[in-house]
Structures are given as structure tokens and as C-alpha cells.
Amino acid sequence: xxxxxxxxxKIAWVDLTHGKIDIQETPAELKRDYLGGRGFGTKIISDxxxxxxxxxxxxxxFVFASGPTTGTGxxxxxxxxxxxxxxxxxxxxxxxxxxxxxxxxxxxxxxAVVFEGRAQKPVYLYLNEGAAELRDASSYWGMDVHGTTxxxxxxxxxxxxxxxxxxxAGEKKSLLACVINDHxxxxxxxxxxxxxxxxxxxxxVATGDLRIDEADKDRLNAVKERIRTKIQENGIxxxxxxxxxxxxxxxxxxxxxxxxxxxxxxxxxxxxxxxGERMAETxxxxxxxxxxCIVKCSRICDVDGVVNEGPEYExxxxxxxxxxxxxxxxxxxxxxxxxxxxxxxxxxxxxxxCAMEMQEKGYIKDGPKFxxxxxIVDLVRQIGLREGFGAELTDGSYRFAERHGHPExxxxxxxxxxxxxxxxxxxGHGLSYATSNRxxxxxxxxxxxxxxxxxxxxxDPYTSEGKAGWVQIFQDLSAAIDASGMCLFTSFALxxxxxxxxxxxxxxxxxxxxxFIRIGERIWNLQKLFNIKVGYTKADDxxxxxxxxEPLREGGPKGRVWEREPLLSEYYSxxxxxxxxxxxxxxxxxxxxx
Amino acid sequence: MQVTVKAFATLxxxxxxxCTEEMQENSSISDLLSTLMEKYPGLSDExxxxxxxxxxxxxxILINGRNISFLDGLDTRLNNGDIIVLFPPAGGG
Numbered sequence: 160x161x162x163x164x165x166x167x168x169k170i171a172w173v174d175l176t177h178g179k180i181d182i183q184e185t186p187a188e189l190k191r192d193y194l195g196g197r198g199f200g201t202k203i204i205s206d207x208x209x210x211x212x213x214x215x216x217x218x219x220x221f222v223f224a225s226g227p228t229t230g231t232g233x234x235x236x237x238x239x240x241x242x243x244x245x246x247x248x249x250x251x252x253x254x255x256x257x258x259x260x261x262x263x264x265x266x267x268x269x270x271a272v273v274f275e276g277r278a279q280k281p282v283y284l285y286l287n288e289g290a291a292e293l294r295d296a297s298s299y300w301g302m303d304v305h306g307t308t309x310x311x312x313x314x315x316x317x318x319x320x321x322x323x324x325x326x327x328a329g330e331k332k333s334l335l336a337c338v339i340n341d342h343x344x345x346x347x348x349x350x351x352x353x354x355x356x357x358x359x360x361x362x363x364v365a366t367g368d369l370r371i372d373e374a375d376k377d378r379l380n381a382v383k384e385r386i387r388t389k390i391q392e393n394g395i396x397x398x399x400x401x402x403x404x405x406x407x408x409x410x411x412x413x414x415x416x417x418x419x420x421x422x423x424x425x426x427x428x429x430x431x432x433x434x435g436e437r438m439a440e441t442x443x444x445x446x447x448x449x450x451x452c453i454v455k456c457s458r459i460c461d462v463d464g465v466v467n468e469g470p471e472y473e474x475x476x477x478x479x480x481x482x483x484x485x486x487x488x489x490x491x492x493x494x495x496x497x498x499x500x501x502x503x504x505x506x507x508x509x510x511x512x513c514a515m516e517m518q519e520k521g522y523i524k525d526g527p528k529f530x531x532x533x534x535i536v537d538l539v540r541q542i543g544l545r546e547g548f549g550a551e552l553t554d555g556s557y558r559f560a561e562r563h564g565h566p567e568x569x570x571x572x573x574x575x576x577x578x579x580x581x582x583x584x585x586x587g588h589g590l591s592y593a594t595s596n597r598x599x600x601x602x603x604x605x606x607x608x609x610x611x612x613x614x615x616x617x618x619d620p621y622t623s624e625g626k627a628g629w630v631q632i633f634q635d636l637s638a639a640i641d642a643s644g645m646c647l648f649t650s651f652a653l654x655x656x657x658x659x660x661x662x663x664x665x666x667x668x669x670x671x672x673x674x675f676i677r678i679g680e681r682i683w684n685l686q687k688l689f690n691i692k693v694g695y696t697k698a699d700d701x702x703x704x705x706x707x708x709e710p711l712r713e714g715g716p717k718g719r720v721w722e723r724e725p726l727l728s729e730y731y732s733x734x735x736x737x738x739x740x741x742x743x744x745x746x747x748x749x750x751x752x753x
Numbered sequence: 754m755q756v757t758v759k760a761f762a763t764l765x766x767x768x769x770x771x772c773t774e775e776m777q778e779n780s781s782i783s784d785l786l787s788t789l790m791e792k793y794p795g796l797s798d799e800x801x802x803x804x805x806x807x808x809x810x811x812x813x814i815l816i817n818g819r820n821i822s823f824l825d826g827l828d829t830r831l832n833n834g835d836i837i838v839l840f841p842p843a844g845g846g
Contacts, residue, residue: 193755225830342757393842394809394810394811394812394841394842394843395811395842395843395844397842398762398763398841398842398843398844399845400764401762402762402763402843403845404845404846405762405845406762406843406844406845407844407845409761409762409841410761410813410843410844413759413761413815413818413838413840414815414818414820435762436761436762436765436770456845471845472845472846533769590769601846602846605846607844608846611813612811612813612844613810613811613812613813613822614810614811614844617820617822617823619820619822619823620820621823647846648845648846651844713818714817714818714819715815715817715818715820716818717820
């Protein structure tokens with residue numbers, strides 16, 4: 160029966176060890192309290208799994224989940240999440256991706272897929288209009304992401320099928336491995352691809368054309384029009400259409416917070432050469448978007464006759480400024496190689512940057528060198544295949560740097576590499592890095608928005624006052640947006656009332672802005688509880704030593720480091736946690752978690 | 754005195770990506786923008802609400818890497834050799 164609440168209505172519980180699939184209705188209280196996406200993954204894993212299991216063992220659980228707005232035609236409602244215990248850092252991680260896979264998973268009849276156990280041989284999960292089937296994937300094992308995707312489309316004779324898969328990196332259990340859908344859309348961080356690889360799951364293939372119906376269409380149409388107008392009239396969203404996310408290269412560089420050569424400085428002299436503007440002048444063919452997108456921030460580029468989607472700002476920085484490389488074509492080819500192999504396009508180049516600094520300081524011999532373009536694409540390939548020098552880096556920068564006696568040169572938080580903003584000039588964003596529930600990360604609380612871009616208002620990036628409260632709101636709102644199925648970029652234009660109205664009209668429930676944010680807070684606290692059980696403490700809520708002790712040397716933030724206190728104590732306080740960063744009983748009761 | 758002006762993203766459709774301007778002593782950002790708007794007629798609509806007075810949402814002006822919003826805004830004084838950066842609304846993630 161068609162659901163009338165935005166959901167497909169079913170979850171496929173897949174026991175890989177025994178090859179059995181149990182299809183159940185999506186529970187009403189799960190929808191009400193956690194919406195979907197990151198919420199579903201967090202709740203299901205927290206309920207069913209001992210946090211101390213080995214993340215690469217059969218006991219780990221892996222969840223694909225869309226949200227209630229995914230695929231409903233709401234502008235920018237396209238997202239899905241993968242969630243699991245990260246093999247990179249043991250956190251309860253979620254990673255978000257767009258494209259069309261989340262939409263198709265619902266058209267195939269499923270809100271979520273939950274993998275448990277381990278298949279004896281490579282398999283893929285085939286979802287088609289309410290039916291779910293495990294099939295042999297032996298012939299696809301060893302193929303890269305593009306090859307796998309094209310082979311499924313060809314072999315199934317179904318051009319409308321959508322595929323999320325791992326590449327060789329996931330098969331090799333690289334801790335930098337990710338999950339990629341629609342050829343080039345990555346659920347990128349925290350090594351999720353290695354977990355699927357450990358379970359012998361090559362892909363999920365979704366097809367079908369079941370209806371997705373919302374509860375209150377008249378009300379929803381009115382809200383849709385409102386948010387469509389807000390998005391279309393928002394200057395940042397308009398800029399995303401024009402230049403894509405890579406427009407940030409010059410912006411961040413001119414603010415003197417573009418990490419350069421493994422965060423040794425925060426200004427790259429040749430940033431213009433790897434900027435969104437330069438991309439638009441040279442290799443850009445057209446822009447593209449996810450399902451129901453009216454922004455279309457993605458770039459389709461042509462480099463030496465090869466046409467692919469991407470890259471985004473993060474890999475542009477990570478293969479560019481952070482490696483001291485200003486050759487745009489090399490940067491793009493290296494980012495594309497990550498997608499082909501199924502590698503995190505932040506963690507992979509950040510690990511190379513770490514190796515380059517180790518080489519520069521003489522801590523290793525024969526490593527890659529800053530600014531040297533030769534061999535970078537091949538090194539990415541080696542990382543994905545766990546071969547040659549790539550085998551040294553394939554489990555991330557922290558393990559590499561620690562093995563060679565210098566863990567301080569891994570620019571990571573909780574062993575996950577930091578993204579493209581130097582927190583010495585961004586006190587609020589630094590707090591977001593230090594407290595993110597999956598380690599070094601920018602999308603769990605994007606304080607760049609107020610501290611650099613000025614949305615929803617301009618906050619002085621160099622000051623700490625009031626930032627703890629802002630970080631909490633950004634973290635909780637982002638968690639709820641990820642659960643709803645909406646793209647995070649909508650947050651440049653929309654507010655919590657817009658999201659609550661969208662969600663309420665879709666699901667046919669009463670929900671206001673505070674209630675929407677409260678769902679995010681519930682997810683955040685549940686992730687935090689899991690991480691505490693794993694063994695994380697207050698001591699882990701910090702940044703690499705360099706960012707605490709080595710002041711920036713140029714531009715506006717010259718002389719600054721990231722000031723951990725009083726930010727961290729204030730953050731714990733506004734969250735209703737104790738002085739050690741542990742959620743109090745009162746807070747847990749308030750959120751329905753105790 | 755001389756200052757350098759850099760423009761990014763869509764502003765490059767209406768002005769040079771980089772230029773230098775001769776300014777009188779004690780000039781402000783506001784004075785500089787007036788000079789630039791005479792030189793580049795389309796600039797005022799891009800950065801000012803209603804063409805003048807108040808900056809549009811998400812327009813950012815930096816002086817030597819510091820946002821003027823946290824200095825003296827449009828009244829921020831210029832010094833010889835300053836680098837002024839103009840960004841239209843822009844962002845990503």
C-alpha cells in the first residue's frame with residue numbers, strides 16, 4: 160500500500176551471513192523521533208550493536224537510509240546517508256550523498272537497508288519495487304566505481320537503475336574508502352567503504368517506479384513555493400550555480416585561512432590557478448545537479464578529452480594548496496582518481512600532505528614532495544589498491560605519522576583528516592572540528608557560514624564569545640537536515656521553520672522549528688553516547704598541536720592560534736553536558752534517551 | 754597613496770580582477786568604492802542594497818585579509834599598500 164507520509168514504508172534487514180532478508184514496515188516511532196538518514200542510522204546502530212565491536216568484523220552494522228523529503232520533488236530533497244561504526248576512528252559515523260540514488264531507493268520501495276554479518280562471497284543487493292534480493296557480485300569484484308556502475312547498467316539492461324557501490328579501495332579495506340553512487344557522488348568520510356568491503360558487499364542496486372506520496376499536498380505545495388523562492392533569491396545559492404563550491408578557493412585564501420602544505424601556512428600564493436574562477440575559464444563544460452535540484456552546484460569538466468563530474472572545493476584544496484600544487488589539470492585528475500577507486504577525496508590527499516611534510520623534514524625517505532605534480536595520480540591509485548608507497552598511506556595520515564614517530568604531523572581530529580579551513584582564524588569552526596561526532600569534519604557544523612560568508616549573520620571569526628551556542632545550533636540543525644533528506648546547502652537560504660514546515664506537511668505531523676532542531680539534538684547526543692562507550696573523552700575534543708601552538712604568520716589572523724578554552728567548557732555547558740563532556744541524566748531524559 | 758583592489762567571482766564580469774587605485778590620504782573604504790563605481794558602472798548594483806548605502810547580504814569586503822565588518826565598516830581607513838578584496842555573495846561547503 161502506498162504510504163502517505165513521504166516514506167516508502169519499508170526497511171530491508173539483510174543478514175549477510177545467512178543470506179536472508181527480512182522486510183519490515185518502517186516503524187512509526189523511528190520516523191517520528193529520528194526522521195530518516197543520519198537519524199535512522201544512528202538509532203538503529205545504537206539499539207542493535209555493542210559499540211566495542213571490531214568495525215571490520217561481521218558484527219558491525221551498516222545502514223543506508225533516505226529521509227522523508229528525499230525524492231518527493233521538494234527542491235534539493237535528494238539526499239541519503241550511510242552510517243556505521245567507522246574503521247578509521249571507531250566513531251558512530253554518518254556520511255551524506257546526493258545524486259539520484261536516495262530517490263531511487265525509495266522508488267524501489269525502501270526507506271532504508273540494514274546490513275549485518277558477512278557474506279561468504281561478493282554480493283550485491285538488488286532492490287526492485289518492494290522486493291530485495293542478494294545476488295552474486297563476483298564478476299564485479301575488482302572493478303573500479305565507474306566500471307562497476309556501467310557494468311550493472313549494461314548487465315541488467317536497465318538504464319533507470321541507480322547504483323551505490325565501493326571501488327577497489329573498499330575491497331582492500333582501505334580506511335580511506337568511501338561509498339559512491341551515480342558514478343561520482345561520494346558518501347565520503349570515515350572509511351565507510353571498508354566496512355562494506357569487509358562484508359563482501361560490492362553494491363546496492365535500486366530500480367522501480369513506486370509512488371512517493373506526501374500527507375498534505377496543498378500545504379506542502381505552498382511551502383515548496385516559499386522555499387523555492389527563498390533559494391532562488393539567495394545570493395550564495397546563486398553563486399553556487401555560477402561557480403560551484405570551488406568558488407571558495409579564492410575566498411578562503413583571501414581570508415588567510417586556506418591550509419597550505421599540510422597546514423604549515425594558511426595562504427597559497429597561486430590559489431588563483433586552482434580556483435573556481437579558473438575552472439570556469441578553462442575546463443568547465445556545464446553544471447549539473449542532484450534529483451530535484453534548482454541550484455545545480457556540481458561541475459562537469461573536460462580535462463585532456465576526459466569528461467567527468469567534479470571536483471568540489473574540498474578536493475580542489477586538498478590536492479592543490481595543501482600539496483603546494485597549482486596545476487589545475489593535475490588536481491582534477493587526482494580528484495577523479497579518488498572517485499574511480501572509491502577513496503575519500505579529503506582524507507586521501509590530506510594523508511599525502513602529511514607524507515610530504517614528513518619527507519620535507521627528513522622523517523621519511525623517498526616520499527612525495529610538496530609542489531611535485533609527477534606521480535600524484537599514480538600515488539592515489541596505489542593508495543586505492545594498497546600497493547607500493549600507497550600502502551603506507553591507505554589507512555590515513557594518523558596511522559602513517561604515528562608509525563614513523565610523528566603523529567603530531569597528522570592534521571586530524573580523532574584520526575580523521577581536517578578539511579579546507581584553518582581554525583586558527585576561525586574560533587567557532589575550530590570548536591566544530593574539535594567536537595564533531597565523527598572527528599575532523601566540516602559538514603556536521605559549518606561555522607564557515609556565519610564566520611566567513613555572513614549567513615545567517617556575520618560573526619567575527621577571531622572571537623570566541625557566544626560561539627558555543629552557535630556551534631550547538633549548527634550541529635543540531637545539520638543533524639536534523641541530514642535526517643530529513645534535504646541538501647545541507649539549503650541552509651544558506653532556509654531556516655528551521657522552513658524545514659519543520661516541509662517535514663510536517665510531508666509526514667502529516669505537527670512539528671515546529673524547535674521540534675525539528677530537537678530531533679537533531681537527539682541524534683547528536685545519541686552519537687555522543689556511542690562515542691563515549693567506545694572510549695572517547697574530553698581529551699579527544701581538541702585539535703592538532705600545531706593549531707594550538709603555532710600562530711599563523713600572515714594576513715588578518717596573523718599571530719592567532721585556536722583557543723580551546725573557554726570555548727570547550729562553554730560548549731559542554733550549553734549542551735547540558737557535565738564538565739567532562741558527558742550528557743547528563745537530565746539532558747538524556749529531556750531528549751527521551753533515558 | 755596607492756591601494757590594490759582584487760575582485761572575485763561574478764564581480765569579474767563588470768570590473769578588472771585586479772587593479773591599483775591612487776587615493777588621497779585618510780581615504781576610507783567608502784571613498785574607494787565611490788572611485789570604483791565611477792570606473793565600473795555596474796558595481797553599485799552588485800554590492801549595495803538599492804544601489805547605495807548599505808552592503809547587500811553576504812557581500813564581503815576584506816582589507817589585508819580582515820573583514821571590514823569587524824573594523825569600522827565602510828568608514829575603515831585605508832593605508833598605502835593595502836590590499837582590498839571584494840566578494841559578491843558566494844559560498845559552498
